[in-house]
Amino acid sequence: MKYILMMTGTKADFDWYATWPKRDLQAQLAFMHSFTKELKDSGVLVATEGLAFPNEAKIVRAAADGSPITDGVFPESKEFLAGYWIVDVETPDQAYQLAARVSAGPGPKDRGNQPIEVRPVMSGPPPEML
Amino acid sequence: MKYILMMNTMRAGESVPKWPTKDLQAHIAFMLNLNKSLRESGELVSAEGLAFPDQARLVRAGKDGAPITDGVFPESKEFLAGFWIVQVDTPERAYTIAARASAAPGPGGAPLNMPIEVRQVMSGPPPEML
């Protein structure tokens, strides 16, 4: 079963992240790197991506003629995706365990452990319907 | 350049769309065709759909590192319904593809005009972090 583990943050969270002491940043990057490697080595990693900071994020809609209309203004409360892992595991609990590992990752803990959103990814063979 | 195109169109407690059959089928066909043409153009890196929010869990590491899961979310929270990752030469091309996705047909065959969030995908850790 495939699950996506998502790290998110508001613009303020990203700004705060940018103020972390260098050693905390490096520790976190090192952790993510080794976590990803562990997922690879244990044969569960399907995909992982890190996204650019949300400064250049755009919302796109179509104009009447189909051409893109872009907008770069977001509410302060908007949660932006920072990055994700997609894993292929046997039970939802395994996905939650992995998410907890990310949540407990290094970094200044004055805000507690980061929450990780876990969702099933649509997959699996279509059953025969009776 | 890699871009992620995200549909943050699901909400907690929402059920599946209740459109007439032919509008549903038009929407499904539209999405299939979009994926097919992105595959054929060589621009599609990946496309994933996510399960509905009632299967979403927010996971934090507890004091002992064990996962604490929470399935209750505020009504206003945006949930990712699905995303595409595309490999394109310019951000404008990414916006054009996003506009196409945004105009997917909904009830009455009218374009849904979904807001598609477009962000660049990093190929390595963000430079300002190192």
Next chain:
Amino acid sequence: MTPEPDNFEHLLRELAPQVLGAVIRRFRDFSSAEDAVQEALVAAALQWPREGVPDNPRAWLIQVAARRMTDYLRSEVARRRRETAAVMELDQVAPSAIIGSAADQDDTLILLFMCCHSALTSSSAIALTLRAVGGLTTNEIAIAFLVPEPTMAQRISRAKRSIKDSGVRFSLPTSQERAQRLGAVLHVLYLIFNEGYTSSAGPNLQRLELSHEAIRLTRAVHHLLPDDAEVAGLLALMLLTDARRAARTGSDGELIPLTKQDRALWDQKQISEGLALLTKTLSKGSIGAYQLQASIAAVHDEAGRAEDTDWPQILALYDLLKRMSDNPMVTLNHAIAAAMVHGPAAGLELLHGLDTDGRLSGHHRLDAVRAHLLEMAGDHEAAITHYRIAASRTTSLPERNYLMTQAARLDESAGD
């Protein structure tokens, strides 16, 4: 007769477990032998199209694999600084000494027992079985399961390590363990069959039909154990189910339920073969779960039209199946059969018992079946609600689309 070069892919897959067995027998190292045989298969895939298939393809593969093994062992020896005498001993073993082992035939079975050992998780067993016994490449297996190749390679690697750590020997299980071990093998083959095909979200690559692989491997087991009724039952079940494959999905990949399928698209050859197998098995008097499931599939396949389906017989078979399996999915299907024979109220009544079954709470199939029965009972509003709940809970995209469409269809006719 030398096989045609384009048929050699099938030949390679067929020979793979035999070659692996021979190499394991000589070198006694499953994990390294498996890697060596993989390399030999890759070499064959590259060379045979250019040079033609060798006269004795099996011997060729064994020779190449054995050479890889001796190279590996030599470097191992050098690394561990063992006696040079041991190295010289290896040099003297001629590949011909390991060809034509009389115990050939058992090797596929032994390999299957090893790869499906309970020390492995289902996904590991599936991956290792497809590699070591199926002779598929890591990449083919990765594509079939829509994971990256390095991930699948690691999965297989770790599976082999689990086998090593569990101390499983390269030999047939004892008569005491056999029933349970064979059950594990059949379960893995059944899982491979049910993987079917996923709707492709990635690039349009040539995907292996896992259901065909499962049939091929189960056929091999049946050939080796012709008297085992459950093996025959599983093969029959697969054939009778796979026969309907072409009718199951429409041109846009949409699901078509059994009752609405175009039966002219059903594969009559597979149906005949499945029926013949089943008849032969049942005549021996025993009855197991796979044989029962195959019998149910047979009743469906024998009906020329959906309305000709012998539902009372299907119900009777589910009654039997329920007694030997407390799998809630059986109960769900039993409820559908009961509804077809005694009316939807009877079916819905049977579903009540499942509402408190922890295994099914929140499971989309319960809502999907309930919706179907409510529709039969004429309670369209409730049916629409449950179709939509089921749609929001399934993780299969074609199934979600199907369930949403069912709801929409009912919703529309309600407005008429």
